[in-house]
Amino acid sequence: MQDIKITDLPLNPQACLDFVKDDASGASNSFVGRVRNHTNSKTVVRLEFEAYEKMAIKEMKKIVDTAMKKWPISKIAFHHRTGNLSVGEIAVIICLSTPHRKEGFEACQYCIDTLKETVPIWKKEIFEDGEVWVSATP
Amino acid sequence: MQDIKITDLPLNPQACLDFVKDDASGASNSFVGRVRNHTNSKTVVRLEFEAYEKMAIKEMKKIVDTAMKKWPISKIAFHHRTGNLSVGEIAVIICLSTPHRKEGFEACQYCIDTLKETVPIWKKEIFEDGEVWVSATP
Amino acid sequence: MKVKILAFGISKDILGTSAINLELDQHATVGQLKAKLCAEHKEFQKLSSLMIAVNSEYASTDTILNENDEIALIPPVSGG
């Protein structure tokens, strides 16, 4: 079972954990990414996330499908936030259940690592004195 | 900051996630272990967890101290349940925040792996037709 | 032929808009589109990468474009 979502509303880790609850799969692995208050030494005021939503959902689904082929995942929630986020707000949640823990760690890490490589979502950091699209230029 | 706890009351993942929230550390990694409904092909009715509490807390603290030396963990919650647990109930939660995600996965996995090796907590599986202390005999 | 191109992230800032119409030769490829964009807007050359999506799938340089394709500029992604 998959729950893939891109939303401009606040993300809810407890709802994700509830979704992946499975009596046959005792291990739940989660990754929650929040807006940090700094990048290198610069103070972050807020972040802006923009998604090419139709394609982003497709790419997130590819990641989930691949993960479910590689590891025995019973349920997985994969949510990404868009819009303006303040420091401390949640940008991304991955939460999944597996029968045993080792495969859960691998699967969760695969999902977040691949999201950052392939999913068309862009992050703009707004500092006190300017703003920058993250990773856009070398 | 550490929050280490052994309790016979239900564990609360959201409270752990709230505890580890840190504006400087954007990555939160969690492991939640629940009671599974089967072991191999046998149906599990419930689990009983017993702890040598004084020592278990000390061993959990050693794990956390070691993890905090090895990885830049800003906050960590490490909770274990005792008493009678039904299928689906949470037995253990590890939740920690790090500046970056890779070290969080490693640290979280280290904590749960080491818990299962060193912390004096024992699990009895109660089946429909008997019961067994897990891992007690070869 | 005329194609419509969606722009996201920094590519939207470079073009100053989230969608443009562009005149391309019939059977133009993704590679030709990128060359045209980079020639017209030097800022594209400074990006770490610029991928093109056709109908919301990553396309290779030799993919042939059609008039009704949904084409999107994908500068380096940075989700999560």
Place this chain on the structure above:
Amino acid sequence: MKVKILAFGISKDILGTSAINLELDQHATVGQLKAKLCAEHKEFQKLSSLMIAVNSEYASTDTILNENDEIALIPPVSGG
């Protein structure tokens, strides 16, 4: 000397109680305690392992026991 020994998990089932008092020689070691327990209760020999904690720390076989030590039997742990 007389020592008090706490029992957990399967070791509690083997002894039929969660704490026993045992008579040991002065300066007895953890190894000697284990030998005595295994001799008196054959079921201990069937365990995958049996560790002894002294004052809530894992102790090695040659650790010397004292009368007021808190001694505990630690069969294979299975938390998590």
